Amino acid sequence: MQVGIGLPNTLEGADRELLLTWARRADEGPFTSLGVFDRLLYRSTEPLSTLAVCAGVTEEIRLATSIVAGPLRNDALLAKEAATIDALSGGRLTLGLALGARRDDYEAAGVDYGSRGRRFSRQLSELRSYWEDDEMGPEPVQDGGPQLLVGGDSDPTFQRVGRYADGYIHGGGPPRAFEKQANQARAAWQESGRPGGPDLWGHGYVALGEEAAERGREYLLDYYAFTGPFAERIAEGLLTTPQEVLQCIRGYADAGCDELILFPTVADEEQYDRLETVIENEWG
Amino acid sequence: MEIAVVGGGPGGLYASLLLKKEHPDWEITVYERDPVDNTYGWGVVFSDATLSNLREADTESHERITDAFVRWDPIDVHYDDERFRCGGHGFAGIMRADLLGILQDRCREVGVNLRHEVAIDDPEELAAEVDLLIGADGLNSTVREHYEDGFKPSVEMGNAKFAWFGTEKPFDVFTFVFRENEHGLWRVHAYPGRKSTFIVECTEETWRNAGMDEKDEETALAYFEELFSDHLEGHALESKLYAWRNFPVVSCRTWSLGDDVALVGDAAHTAHFSIGSGTKLAMEDAIAVLEGVREHGTDGGAALNWYEKERRPRVEGLQEAAERSQRYFENVERYWHLEPRRFAFNLLTRSGRISYESLKVRDVEFADEYDRWFQHALAANPGTDAVPVAAKPPLFQPLELRELTVENRLTLTRPPAHSASDGTPSESYLEGLAEQGERGPGLVLTDPVAVSPEGRISPGTPGLYEETHADVWGDLVADLRDGTDAAVGVQLFHAGRRGSMRPRAHGLDRPLPAEEGWELFAPSAKSYTPGGRTPTAMDGDDCERIREAFVRSAELAEAAGFDYVQLHAGHGYLLSSFLSPLTNERDDEYGGDLETRARYPLSVFDAVREAWPDEKPLGTALQATDWNLSGLKTSDSRRVAEMLADRECDLLSVVAGQATFKERPRYDPTVLADFTEAFRNEVQIPVLSTNYVTTYDEVNTLVGAGRADLCTFSR
Numbered sequence: 001m002q003v004g005i006g007l008p009n010t011l012e013g014a015d016r017e018l019l020l021t022w023a024r025r026a027d028e029g030p031f032t033s034l035g036v037f038d039r040l041l042y043r044s045t046e047p048l049s050t051l052a053v054c055a056g057v058t059e060e061i062r063l064a065t066s067i068v069a070g071p072l073r074n075d076a077l078l079a080k081e082a083a084t085i086d087a088l089s090g091g092r093l094t095l096g097l098a099l100g101a102r103r104d105d106y107e108a109a110g111v112d113y114g115s116r117g118r119r120f121s122r123q124l125s126e127l128r129s130y131w132e133d134d135e136m137g138p139e140p141v142q143d144g145g146p147q148l149l150v151g152g153d154s155d156p157t158f159q160r161v162g163r164y165a166d167g168y169i170h171g172g173g174p175p176r177a178f179e180k181q182a183n184q185a186r187a188a189w190q191e192s193g194r195p196g197g198p199d200l201w202g203h204g205y206v207a208l209g210e211e212a213a214e215r216g217r218e219y220l221l222d223y224y225a226f227t228g229p230f231a232e233r234i235a236e237g238l239l240t241t242p243q244e245v246l247q248c249i250r251g252y253a254d255a256g257c258d259e260l261i262l263f264p265t266v267a268d269e270e271q272y273d274r275l276e277t278v279i280e281n282e283w284g
Numbered sequence: 285m286e287i288a289v290v291g292g293g294p295g296g297l298y299a300s301l302l303l304k305k306e307h308p309d310w311e312i313t314v315y316e317r318d319p320v321d322n323t324y325g326w327g328v329v330f331s332d333a334t335l336s337n338l339r340e341a342d343t344e345s346h347e348r349i350t351d352a353f354v355r356w357d358p359i360d361v362h363y364d365d366e367r368f369r370c371g372g373h374g375f376a377g378i379m380r381a382d383l384l385g386i387l388q389d390r391c392r393e394v395g396v397n398l399r400h401e402v403a404i405d406d407p408e409e410l411a412a413e414v415d416l417l418i419g420a421d422g423l424n425s426t427v428r429e430h431y432e433d434g435f436k437p438s439v440e441m442g443n444a445k446f447a448w449f450g451t452e453k454p455f456d457v458f459t460f461v462f463r464e465n466e467h468g469l470w471r472v473h474a475y476p477g478r479k480s481t482f483i484v485e486c487t488e489e490t491w492r493n494a495g496m497d498e499k500d501e502e503t504a505l506a507y508f509e510e511l512f513s514d515h516l517e518g519h520a521l522e523s524k525l526y527a528w529r530n531f532p533v534v535s536c537r538t539w540s541l542g543d544d545v546a547l548v549g550d551a552a553h554t555a556h557f558s559i560g561s562g563t564k565l566a567m568e569d570a571i572a573v574l575e576g577v578r579e580h581g582t583d584g585g586a587a588l589n590w591y592e593k594e595r596r597p598r599v600e601g602l603q604e605a606a607e608r609s610q611r612y613f614e615n616v617e618r619y620w621h622l623e624p625r626r627f628a629f630n631l632l633t634r635s636g637r638i639s640y641e642s643l644k645v646r647d648v649e650f651a652d653e654y655d656r657w658f659q660h661a662l663a664a665n666p667g668t669d670a671v672p673v674a675a676k677p678p679l680f681q682p683l684e685l686r687e688l689t690v691e692n693r694l695t696l697t698r699p700p701a702h703s704a705s706d707g708t709p710s711e712s713y714l715e716g717l718a719e720q721g722e723r724g725p726g727l728v729l730t731d732p733v734a735v736s737p738e739g740r741i742s743p744g745t746p747g748l749y750e751e752t753h754a755d756v757w758g759d760l761v762a763d764l765r766d767g768t769d770a771a772v773g774v775q776l777f778h779a780g781r782r783g784s785m786r787p788r789a790h791g792l793d794r795p796l797p798a799e800e801g802w803e804l805f806a807p808s809a810k811s812y813t814p815g816g817r818t819p820t821a822m823d824g825d826d827c828e829r830i831r832e833a834f835v836r837s838a839e840l841a842e843a844a845g846f847d848y849v850q851l852h853a854g855h856g857y858l859l860s861s862f863l864s865p866l867t868n869e870r871d872d873e874y875g876g877d878l879e880t881r882a883r884y885p886l887s888v889f890d891a892v893r894e895a896w897p898d899e900k901p902l903g904t905a906l907q908a909t910d911w912n913l914s915g916l917k918t919s920d921s922r923r924v925a926e927m928l929a930d931r932e933c934d935l936l937s938v939v940a941g942q943a944t945f946k947e948r949p950r951y952d953p954t955v956l957a958d959f960t961e962a963f964r965n966e967v968q969i970p971v972l973s974t975n976y977v978t979t980y981d982e983v984n985t986l987v988g989a990g991r992a993d994l995c996t997f998s999r
Contacts, residue, residue, distance in 0.1 A: 155950050
């Protein structure tokens with residue numbers, strides 16, 4: 001299993017300086033991917049353009065939208081944006097897509113919320129067509145288009161994984177939760193008769209140190225406030241000590257995860273340092 | 285802090301006790317509708333005897349409860365007159381009334397206010413007066429119903445009928461009795477206690493046949509005293525609230541609302557009585573509420589969230605197992621033809637929580653005896669009457685299909701790399717299959733191999749329609765024959781309207797560009813994907829030609845030396861699209877009701893059977909469901925399975941979904957195993973399970989229990 005790091009693109013205080021430093025440093029290792037979150041009505045930067053900027057200052061690291069709300073976006077424009085990042089980054093884009101649960105984001109984008117599931121399936125199919133046919137350029141560097149991951153936990157999600165995607169991206173939680181859904185993704189893949197198996201990605205939230213833990217918790221409660229009481233449960237899962245981080249990493253590795261992206265919840269280079277130390281010394 | 289608890293059952297009392305003990309200054313009141321000495325209910329069982337968390341939470345009550353416990357270890361299964369005993373399960377039981385007595389005493393000792401014979405009809409009014417309202421008012425919770433919009437409960441009724449009785453007859457262990465009489469098959473769940481608990485369960489049909497809907501209490505008791513006289517040994521049955529019920533499975537979207545209302549126990553979630561854990565769940569809920577309070581103090585919302593976060597995964601895990609157990613008991617008739625010992629094994633492993641391996645751990649003698657019996661009674665060529673001294677597990681027992689002996693129950697395959705050219709399988713695919721053979725399976729099975737060029741999915745789909753193909757496959761078969769004991773099977777198919785697609789590496793059913801594609805054939809002219817290529821509706825000649833292609837492929841399979849042929853009639857490929865009403869709109873002899881829609885696929889089966897050597901088995905992969913309300917349903921495909929069984933189809937491999945682009949599949953990793961076992965036992969046909977199985981233990985459990993005869997293994 002490889003470990004990636006999340007960019008602070010939804011955190012307060014993440015300016016150009018911090019984002020680019022973060023990206024440049026991650027490119028040197030030990031992290032293997034850069035993740036970004038997607039939220040429209042929030043004080044965050046747009047994920048795809050953030051990755052595009054980071055693509056310019058990095059050479060090797062994978063650039064992952066983890067996760068972007070697909071149906072919030074126009075199919076052709078999304079296809080073109082993704083193909084562009086993939087082409088200009090030398091084939092480093094991983095496009096993680098899911099439905100997105102923020103009704104207000106949909107309203108702000110002027111996109112119907114209720115029909116997003118149906119449109120999402122079509123979008124996944126269309127993206128492939130745009131990337132594989134010659135109608136639209138640029139041609140992605142990766143064969144068949146950027147690596148495409150689908151997230152979510154409903155039955156249609158796994159159907160989409162089997163039918164359209166290259167893999168499954170889990171929304172976060174303890175390793176046991178990941179394992180359960182990874183198995184569903186594998187079973188769906190097998191039932192659809194696709195060769196090989198799905199790539200499996202996971203998520204974790206990190207805030208190392210007592211003071212950071214409190215701020216991280218507040219951030220998660222705010223970011224996930226729209227989920228009601230569930231926000232508390234997400235905040236409970238915050239990894240606040242090196243031991244917790246390692247336990248989580250090992251659990252995910254044992255469950256067959258291919259790439260686990262750890263998202264710091266405090267935009268602070270010190271947080272980066274601490275996480276890097278844990279990964280460098282104890283993993284990678 | 286002021287807390288009101290609605291419901292004076294074990295969950296409510298225990299939560300009150302624990303919270304009051306920790307916070308003596310809190311004001312806690314329990315409101316119970318029934319009188320204090322109500323002895324409604326019989327015994328309750330704790331399926332896990334250790335219950336160490338009860339001790340930790342409150343030592344005094346733990347001591348008194350465990351003093352009153354009756355403990356036992358084994359489970360007895362009575363199949364009519366045969367009995368099987370399996371040990372190592374560790375149960376503890378107590379009379380519900382005794383448990384309540386202990387908890388009431390403890391509550392009084394620590395200063396909880398117990399108010400019996402007070403019905404709370406308006407929980408909201410009460411909630412307004414206190415800081416926290418706990419709904420512990422059981423299955424028919426008023427609190428849950430009152431705050432329905434918040435908790436969003438769902439209640440699903442089981443379809444079996446059951447009634448609780450008690451008896452003075454001492455049962456010494458958990459006892460399941462299955463007995464058939466002129467009215468149907470009855471199941472009894474009996475367990476020890478100061479008085480024994482005796483639950484009778486049956487299907488609604490049996491219940492009506494026996495006239496239970498009209499019998500009064502006295503006649504009903506007499507009926508069962510007579511029916512189970514050998515088990516009751518002259519003791520009478522008693523009942524407290526005589527009633528026949530259907531089991532309701534309760535689940536809720538959330539168990540707490542803000543920081544002021546929470547549900548515990550049956551009010552929040554129920555689990556079928558056959559797994560015996562309702563009381564245990566309620567008391568563990570109470571402990572988790574306490575722990576939430578410990579973590580978050582008086583921040584009620586956070587504490588309740590903590591409770592739910594802690595409990596939900598455990599409760600849901602148990603509910604899933606309980607649901608499987610419930611489904612088992614609702615469908616016992618399906619397993620009644622199993623040999624008694626296998627029936628018992630199937631019963632013990634029903635919920636998925638006990639596997640073959642864990643039976644070995646619990647009761648090695650039982651498990652070893654099972655292996656010996658399996659080898660002697662079920663494996664091919666027993667040879668001798670003597671039961672072996674030692675035997676291999678079910679996985680390693682051979683299976684006879686006509687004159688083919690499959691050496692063990694493992695089937696391996698390898699999804700194609702779609703790298704064939706003009707139907708000739710690629711080196712790497714063949715090497716991969718050969719490698720699978722070296723892993724020691726009983727059967728190596730190819731993925732779908734096309735019977736004609738137009739029957740391919742993509743240009744890379746392997747085929748078996750030219751002499752040269754037969755040569756290449758023949759080399760593989762010879763190779764496997766040389767180095768392994770594996771039987772080698774080929775799966776033949778025609779993709780129908782799912783043909784002419786791009787390779788599957790980048791997704792399913794993405795049509796090839798027009799200039800690279802080919803003409804498609806299907807029962808009706810409907811494309812698979814919106815905007816996809818429209819197939820030609822097959823005329824009589826096409827039907828004949830494609831049937832001949834199947835026959836010709838089977839002949840080539842014989843030339844190549846394959847041991848087994850499996851026709852693919854699932855996943856929306858040609859044969860299944862005749863079966864499905866969604867894709868067959870014909871009005872000739874091949875379209876209409878299910879019988880006529882099945883005619884063409886069956887004619888292909890017959891023609892292939894005719895051409896394929898008598899001594900070699902012929903199987904079919906069949907669609908269990910289209911996952912579409914207007915599509916092929918499980919009852920339909922079971923009917924098709926019966927028709928195949930009538931034709932002596934040797935093996936059925938059950939698949940699901942992909943009949944059409946529009947479907948609502950269920951991706952629960954056990955769903956295919958559920959279909960498979962139902963078909964196997966209802967139609968009584970050997971089955972190859974395509975379920976997602978990754979451990980030998982799962983194979984042993986599925987095969988041992990008679991849920992599958994062969995299992996495809998994935999890793």
